[in-house]
Every structure is written in structure tokens, then in C-alpha cells.
Amino acid sequence: MYIFEMEKLQAGDIILTAQTGFISKTVRLSTLSKFSHAILYVGGGSFIHSDIQGVHSNNIQRLLFEEKNHVEVRRIVDASYVANAIMFARSQIGISYSVQEAVRTKYPLYKGKKLNRQFCSRLVAQSFEYAGIKLVSNPDYCTPKELQKSPLVNMVAGCLRVAEDHEIEFSNSYSPLQRQTEVTNAILEAVRELTGQDIQSFDDLDQFVIKNPVYDQRITDIVKSSGYLIMFDYELTQNPWRYDGEIFLALNFESSYKRERAQLELESAVNQVKRYSHNYQMCQNIRGRFSLRYFEMKMELYKKLIIQMNKRIDAMRYVIANT
Incomplete structure (x- = not known):
């Protein structure tokens, strides 16, 4: 393969x-x-x-x-x-x-x-x-x-x-992103059923809530009950090595592979901090103009994600410095 x-x-x-x-x-x-x-x-x-x-x-x-x-x-x-x-x-x-x-x-x-x-x-x-x-x-x-x-x-x-055995094993393992896809689709389907509107993405949903604040609480409740806000907890459980440099260093891989992988993980985490920070700022600006619980909820989520990505950055820098 x-x-x-x-x-x-x-x-x-x-x-x-x-x-x-x-x-x-x-x-x-x-x-x-x-x-x-x-x-x-x-x-x-x-x-x-x-x-x-x-x-x-x-x-x-x-x-x-x-x-x-x-x-x-x-x-x-x-x-x-x-x-x-x-x-x-x-x-x-x-x-x-x-x-x-x-x-x-x-x-x-x-x-x-x-x-x-x-x-x-x-x-x-x-x-x-x-x-x-x-x-x-x-x-x-x-x-x-x-x-x-x-x-x-x-x-x-x-x-x-050519893929190594551990890479093939990882490829065939369950992906947290599959759960994210399922939850995202379920949220949008529930919102379409609630509103009767063809809301196809979170961008569509954001605009709909701004224009139709009467749905604010009900849509916020849909997102909360879906598990969307706690999906990252599964990632932490499945991949603790991404957020703890000592755990990463203890993995049974060659030092060269660890360093290479840590550099890629670091790049990803830095980009995610930028994206989450941008999204947080956008939600904060909207929340300042409209008193909507939906955007307050999203701000709380992005704040949590930024904290975790900074932990990931620290962990990857630790691995790079020690390999």
C-alpha cells in the first residue's frame, strides 16, 4: 500500500x-x-x-x-x-x-x-x-x-x-473526524427540519441566526445536545501524545520519525490556532452587535480549542527539542 x-x-x-x-x-x-x-x-x-x-x-x-x-x-x-x-x-x-x-x-x-x-x-x-x-x-x-x-x-x-505497518493500522482505525462529520450533518439536518430552510453549512446557519433571532435558543440547544461542543474531548482521549511531549517521546518509534511527525503536528497546530482565533474574533464581533446565545456558545468553544492547540504547540516543541 x-x-x-x-x-x-x-x-x-x-x-x-x-x-x-x-x-x-x-x-x-x-x-x-x-x-x-x-x-x-x-x-x-x-x-x-x-x-x-x-x-x-x-x-x-x-x-x-x-x-x-x-x-x-x-x-x-x-x-x-x-x-x-x-x-x-x-x-x-x-x-x-x-x-x-x-x-x-x-x-x-x-x-x-x-x-x-x-x-x-x-x-x-x-x-x-x-x-x-x-x-x-x-x-x-x-x-x-x-x-x-x-x-x-x-x-x-x-x-x-510505501506505507509502514503502523501507518496502515492508523489509516484503518476509527477517525474522530468521522464522528465530527456525522455530528455536523445531524445538526444541519435538525436545523433544516426546525426552520424549513435549506441551511447547508455553518456559514448558512450563522447568517440565519443573525436574521432570525427568534430561533437563537432552539438552535443553540440543538448544537449543545448533538455533542458537537465536546467532540474534542474524544480527540484528547484517543491521542494524548499530541498534547503531552513526554507521552509522545515514549512512543515506540525512531527518533527521526518522531521529530519529523512533531514538526508536521506543530505546523498543523499553529495554523489551527490562527484559524480558531480568527473565528473567535468574528463571533465576538457579532456577539457585540447582537445579543445571541448561539455566538456566545461558539466563542466558548473556540476559546477551549485555542487553549488545547497551544498545549499541542508546547508538546511538539518539547519533542523537537529532545529528539
Whole structure:
């Protein structure tokens, strides 16, 4: 099995993949392409994509491939667009997947109404279009093949290596991010049922609460009862080594691997502190203008996450200094 060499990847890379399953084969045949799926790498070991569960994030180390030719990495020629593309992709988390919209890529002249849904290549193309660069002629209805052939991206070679046994074991273990996807989807479904509105993401939800404060308490209660606010507790239980340098150093791995992994974890934690701090500030500004419990709740969550990410930074710096 093959796994990504994370040091070879950069935030904003477009990852095109093919699998051996029926759906993948069907997509490849219908689009005359080697690839059936498109993923946006957002740095720090994380990626965002749209699949049957909707738009969500995951850990790049959970992706394994049977053959090297099942993967191709493409990098945008102008990195100045990457940050805003990633920001847009994050804003889409939670939006439902649409088979109907994906099928319409076979009809490039389609002029009907676009649904507020996502599929893999649309998400990637729209992210860069939002950032100001149009990778394909029609970002709303495009295929992985069109992203691959875009003149505005270059191929990046040598991004895969043979996976070690412990990496295969990790890839096949339960992911806390899977629980996050399930809880996010459950919250949005419950809110849609409550309001009768097509609320597809937390960005949609934020705007709805501002405009419809009568729903503030009920939506706050939905989020609280979902377990969303305590999901990070599971991460702490499952991966204590990320937050305690002594536990990390005691793991049975080579010192070189520990140092390499700690550097990647440090990069991820620093980026997350920046993102959580930005989100906290946004919620604080909104809370200052509108007396809404929903945003007060989100502020409390981001404050907790910032504290934990700073613990992770301290732990990783300790490991780097002692390996």
C-alpha cells in the first residue's frame, strides 16, 4: 500500500484519485478519465473534499492507495490564491453531496438552475474561482479530468511512498473526524427540519441566526445536545501524545520519525490556532452587535480549542527539542 509523503505536499494542492470500487470505475468511464475524485489539501496533514457524506475534512494519512498510478497531485502555478481558496472550502463544510449535479458535468452547455449542493470537482474549482482564479471553463460543472488538464496547474511528482505497518493500522482505525462529520450533518439536518430552510453549512446557519433571532435558543440547544461542543474531548482521549511531549517521546518509534511527525503536528497546530482565533474574533464581533446565545456558545468553544492547540504547540516543541 502507498501513502502520501506529507513533506512533498503544499497547502492548495489538488489531489486526483482513482479507486477500484464500482462508483469510481463508473465515473472514470463516463468522463474518459484516469481519475474519479478531486481533493483539496489544506495543509497540516488535512484535506477537504465532497463525497457521499457531503463536504468534510479528514487526515491525509488516512488515505491509502493500492497503486501509485491511482493518484496524481497538481499544484496551482500562483500560490497567492491558495489562502482564499482554502477559506472558501472550509466555508462549504456540511453542504450536501448531489449525484444529480455531478451527473450534469456530462452536459457542459447545461443552463438550468444550479442547486446549493456540492460534488468533488465543483468544490475544488469553486474554491479557486472564489479566490480569483478560474481553473476550468465552468467551475460549477467540471470533472476531475478538467482540473487535471488545466493550464494553470502543474503536476507534482514523487508524492507517494510505501506505507509502514503502523501507518496502515492508523489509516484503518476509527477517525474522530468521522464522528465530527456525522455530528455536523445531524445538526444541519435538525436545523433544516426546525426552520424549513435549506441551511447547508455553518456559514448558512450563522447568517440565519443573525436574521432570525427568534430561533437563537432552539438552535443553540440543538448544537449543545448533538455533542458537537465536546467532540474534542474524544480527540484528547484517543491521542494524548499530541498534547503531552513526554507521552509522545515514549512512543515506540525512531527518533527521526518522531521529530519529523512533531514538526508536521506543530505546523498543523499553529495554523489551527490562527484559524480558531480568527473565528473567535468574528463571533465576538457579532456577539457585540447582537445579543445571541448561539455566538456566545461558539466563542466558548473556540476559546477551549485555542487553549488545547497551544498545549499541542508546547508538546511538539518539547519533542523537537529532545529528539
